[in-house]
Amino acid sequence: MRDHGDYESYRGIPPLAGLCSMARAVDGTWDLDQSLRRLKRLHYVLKRLHETLTAKITAEPIYELKTAFSYHAYLCAEQVSLIRRRVGEMREPPLGLDVIPDPALERLMDEVIAAPSTPDLLAGIYGVVLPAACDACRRLQTDAHPLADAPTVRVAKLIAFELQDVVTFGTEALRCLDDDSTQADREPWIGHLNRCLQAAGQLDGVEASDESVPEPWHSAQPYQYDKEPRRDERFRDPYNAGVNPEVFLYDEQFSAQDKTLMMYYKRLREIDVPEMMASILVELRDEEPWEFHMEMSRQLWDEARHAMMGEVGFVALGIDWRTIPINFTWSRNLNLQLDARQRHGVLFFIEQNLMPRNGKRYEWEVANESGDPLSALFQDFDWADEVLHAQIGRRWYVPRYKTLKEALDYGDDCWSKVLSHWKSYRDQGLTQHHNWWPELYAKACQIWGKDPDPRALEFQATYEDTRADLAKLD
Secondary structure: OOOHHHOOOHHHOOOHHHOOOHHHHOOOOOOHHHHHHHHHHHHHHHHHHHHHHHHHHOOOOOHHHHHHHHHHHHHHHHHHHHHHHHHHOOOOOOOOOOOOOOHHHHHHHHHHHOOOOHHHHHHHHHHHHHHHHHHHHHHHHHHOOOOOOHHHHHHHHHHHHHHHHHHHHHHHHHHHHOOHHHHHHHHHHHHHHHHHHHHOOOOOOOOOOOOOOOOOOHHHOOOOOOOOOOOOOOOOOOOOOOOOHHHHHOOOOOOHHHHHHHHHHHHHHOOHHHHHHHHHHHHOOOOOOHHHHHHHHHHHHHHHHHHHHHHHHHHHHOOOHHHOOOOOHHHHHHHHHOOHHHHHHHHHHHHHHOOOOOOHHHHHHHHHHHOOHHHHHHHHHHHHHHHHHHHHHHHHOHHHOOOHHHHHHHHHHHHHHOOOOHHHHHHOOOOOOOOOHHHHHHHHHHHHOOOOOHHHHOOOOOOOOEOOOOOEOO
């Protein structure tokens, strides 16, 4: 039957599980090596993108970009894992996934991470690299044999589907931040990035190229990770540690409705967790296997989601969160005073302490009692996420110690070594630790249409001598 167009399936049911036509299936111009080469190049670029986005979270001041980088880094991590699994299915031990597939791609990614400004970074990632990755995925979908290499086609489809939304976000974000002068100044460098792609024969290497690898531009000065957190101008008084929300939350004299307001604050303040976790991933880049980075990236993204839940909670109440000091000294102090292993210890200690009766289950119970369905929804998923995070810690942190108790004690000890600088920040004039709670609470009561509880109005516990887990500081 040489005329493949005449092939008939049973009563016209699409043949080959709907993967393709018979005419396409009989084309044998594909092989496993081509599939592997393209997947490995895509893997390299997505892994470098994951590293770049993660490294930029801490010092990026714009909140919307912190959360977006957290999400996009996680998506890249998921996509890298998809490719690693697929490559591992293709007669390929050892996988060779740590080999740089092309020096021009290495130069491309070195240039992007070294971008000198946020708009330049956005232009490099969302204007050059990710569109090239999307194109590579679409070509792989078309060129790979749809039956023999169906798993690879599926991987390419999934990656292209997710990346398109990411590109759309980044393009719009760049439009919001850019102006004509910065665009003009950046054009030569964008051309440089495109020449890197040309020298590589495009991201997937499908084009012949005799061009040499372009010389370094911004990457002539190697990128250095900045572990000091930064916030944009909407974050007023970020050194303020004048309100300890945990003391309020666990005080039985206060109502559940009043506590939801404090829980929204606690959620929004969690943007400091990605700022800290990013430093762990960057500094342990070569010391832990990929699976560690994959799972920790999921946890980092979850913490960014939690912060956005707090943001949404305040918007739902009609309260401008920009009037509230969102403290960043926890991530700042940990990043500047501890090494990556010590920070991981603190993170694990905190996550484990969220599991007992007075932890996440308690917050969910309070939210349900409050009559605020949005708070109940958020705390329900927040609790589920934190259970996952505790499991991640037990997989990747605890095995370094002889017992769980030893692992917990180490984290507690590391946290105890962190100087809060409460008085120092005040003495330097960085903050007066203003008690912002009464004003916020009074505003919420006005929205709720109720009289404030005098006891809640008088609340004034600070972080001066008490940690977030209510342990006393020396």
